[in-house]
Amino acid sequence: MGKVSLEKTKTIRNKIISHGAKTFEPTIAIYREALAFIADVIQKEFDHLKHFNTKQVIPAVEKLIHRTKTNPFPKYPFTDRFYKFPSYFRRTALAKAFGDVKSYYSNLENWENEFDGSGKVVRNGKKDLAVFPTGKMYHADLNASYNIGARYFLREILF
The missing domain is CATH 3.30.160 (Double Stranded RNA Binding Domain)
Known part of the structure; x- marks a missing residue:
């Protein structure tokens, strides 16, 4: 007869701690504040940024707001207000803010083109x-x- 090996297993039961629906509220509040800050920056600089696509605008706006060794004095104090803000959140907020601002100006332009002053919209x-x-x-x-x-x-x- 051959050797029989026994497998040993162990079950560990860990309690999952849930803080409910309010777990992410502080993070979401900070993200929304950062999003508003970035949208304001993009709106101020929109004349220079309106011809960019999202991939091009992210590094351009990061140079305006993010302090690094090679960019010690950015134009806007994002890094001071949002110290250690994760880069993936920052880039997501940049893309979202750019899309929102670009959409606003696009819709405004469409509305201005449709309205001819006669009181009727074409x-x-x-x-x-x-x-x-x-x-x-x-x-x-x-x-x-x-x-x-x-x-x-x-x-x-x-x-």
Whole structure:
């Protein structure tokens, strides 16, 4: 007969500690504050950054806000306000802020191009869906908009 080897196993039970839904709230608050700071910087410097894509804008804005050995005096004091802010959070916030600011200016430009001063907005025959606070969606032709607006207005007054 051959040798029989026995395997030894051990089960370790560890208690998982959960602090509930508020575990990440301080981190999210700091991230949002940093995001607002970066969005403000990008908005101030947007004339220089508007032709960049996201991959190009990250190093450009990092030179404006992040202190390093080769960049000891950045233009904006991000490193002073957010000391030891993780680079992956910083780069994510940069990409998000750039997208938000670029979207804002793009939408503003589209709105300015559509509005000719006559009081009517040119839509090029598009029947886009209108979304209302109730969450319902309707096709945005003029008659339907009047009917929906009147219903919403009356409901707000009566109820």
